[in-house]
Amino acid sequence: MDRFLSIYLNDQLAMGVAWRELARRSRKANQGTEVGEALTRVASGIAEDVETFRDIMRELGIRRNPVKSTLTALAERAGRLKPNGRLRSYSPLSRFEELEFLIMGIEGKKQLWETLDRLAGLRSRLPGVDFARLIERAGEQRALLEPHRVRAGTEVLQG
Secondary structure, eight states, X not given: OHHHHHHHHHHHHHHHHHHHHXXXXXXXXXXXXXXXXXXXXXXXXXXXXXXXXXXXXXXXXXXOOHHHHHHHHHHXXXXXXXXXXXXXXXXXXXXXXXXXXXXXXXXXXXXXHHIIIIISOHHHHOTTOOHHHHHHHHHHHHHHHHHHHHHHHHHHHHO
């Protein structure tokens, strides 16, 4: 059972690292704007969540698989090469897609916290982890980005 939990947690850690890198890149590209301010807060929260997740793995005695995290971070970087409607610069499509992907990641993270709390039964093994607060924080992160996602999507998709 712990073998499957170990694989699952390492997969989730790798995805968390990818979302963290995407949030940092998007924050940097939108620096000095309202969306950049929201991304600064969310990027910081995602980085904290990755550290919380690493702490959970340590407490459970689960070793990190550095290959998975490295490959996922490389895949995130490779994703930057996709066409965005501009040859060399950041585009409105980039902003919209980054916000979309971040929200997908935040929803996935919310589901992760719920899974660890309820399905994996880790509440009893990790009494110091406030899963309810982590789930709530994911909701706050989504709420912070959602208006910017809607605005960016409307601008780019409706012209």
